[in-house]
Amino acid sequence: MTVKEKQPASKEQEKVWTEEQQQLSKLYETAREFKKLACWKWISDNHIFGVQNPEDGEIGYCSIMGESENLFGLALFRGSEGLESLNDMLIERDERYAWLHRQKCIMVTYEDRTDLEKRDLAEIKELGLSFRGRNAWPMFRVFDPGFVPWTLDMEQVRFMTAALEQAMDFATRVKKDASLLTAPQSGNVLVRTNESGAWEDRWMEPGFILKRPNKVMMSNQEMLNDIMNRFPNKKGHWETEFFYAPVAVKGEGERPYYPRLAIWVDRTTRSAVGFHLCYDENYEQEFLEHFLKLIEEKGHRPQKLVIRTNETLDLFEKTAQRLKVKIEREPRLVFLEEARQDLFEYFMNNQK
Incomplete structure (x- = not known):
């Protein structure tokens, strides 16, 4: 009997991914599924829900963007400061463009290829991914007050991945039962939490920052x-x-x-x-x-x-x-x- 020669491993088989590359790949694929779901068709950007970060307990308040057909994606506003910046935008308290410097959030938007920066395209190429068409290319950015929008660190990559997954879970259930958008008590927000290894819904009162800064005294x-x-x-x-x-x-x-x-x-x-x-x-x-x-x-x-x-x-x-x-x-x-x-x-x- 002739023994079949062992075929050499392909380049894809030879490639060993780092843990960071695996996490980034998961983020991009989850973002691809979120785009395919197109849940902005039945959930507006002012329907806010939360996702609690399993790693540090911080709540990200989510806004699904796409209803206006100008900007598609998911914004994850971090903590009380992020929630306040989101509310300022929704009720238009901020002057024009001021929200760009005030918001505290992690965001994925779907752009044209020409809108991405070289570092985004290099990352997508390194991961062996491909996207086609208008508003199809995921772009991930972290926003902090006073800073230029920046790329995500690995903790933020994991948090955004979890937020996209829970946003799809929430949106799918809302499509079948719109009552999930109605809080049992005024002012409460539905938050997806994972404290025991399984995700569940909890209605929570958001923690706004109500204190104003102290009046400044001239030191000189x-x-x-x-x-x-x-x-x-x-x-x-x-x-x-x-x-x-x-x-x-x-x-x-x-x-x-x-x-x-x-x-x-x-x-x-x-x-x-x-x-x-x-x-x-x-x-x-x-x-x-x-x-x-x-x-x-x-x-x-x-x-x-x-x-x-x-x-x-x-x-x-x-x-x-x-x-x-x-x-x-x-x-x-x-x-x-x-x-x-x-x-x-x-x-x-x-x-x-």
Whole structure:
């Protein structure tokens, strides 16, 4: 009897995958199944449900995107901070584009091939995967306030994989029984949990962060007293606000971040008073000191600060009180918005 020669192993058989590659491959294949299910056809993005991370207990609040047919995917908003950013978007409290810098989430979206970055395409090629057509290529990103969207680490890969699996389970059951979308008690959210090795539904009250930041106190009291004594006159109404700049910079780590930018505009003269860019976390004191320097440059204190956001109020209120400068809240700062747009265009046109 002739013994059949052993065939050489194929390249695919020879390839040994690392644990990271196995986890990434599972994530991509799960994302492929989620796309195929197309559950956005019967679940809207404002139907929020949760998935608890089996590894650390953090709850990710899920929004299925695709109802508008503009953006398809799943957003997993992490913890209370993530849930607050999601609610801000749903009720449109945030100004245009601000949510890009505020949200805390992991997201998969389905893009055209040309929308992916080189690192995404290289990863897909390394895993031996292929996708075809428009809005078919999964792109995974993690969003953190003030940072450029970034690739997922392995813990986030596993969490997103679990979230996609549980989203498909939830959506499939909702298709058969829409009552799952109705909470037994107002304000509760259905959360998929896995505390004993099996996934189950639990209705839970989400943990919102209700505390406001502390009012900021000017640390350089000597400078504040000096400004008070040297500039007793008051003139003008200054609109002021701070936010993230539109252009990211490289920090100490690998991931770029967005510096904070403060603007002051005098609405009585319709002219810019000044702006300041801050690159570190001590932005509160730096902005307050620059505010005092602007008073020194102009030779007078403003009669009034006109402010829109809670964050800006918390920053300037105590210093304004000490300077005997009134504060007025308004829902829109027209002249500041014009200055902001001009400044953003300048930054975008001059970025390297």
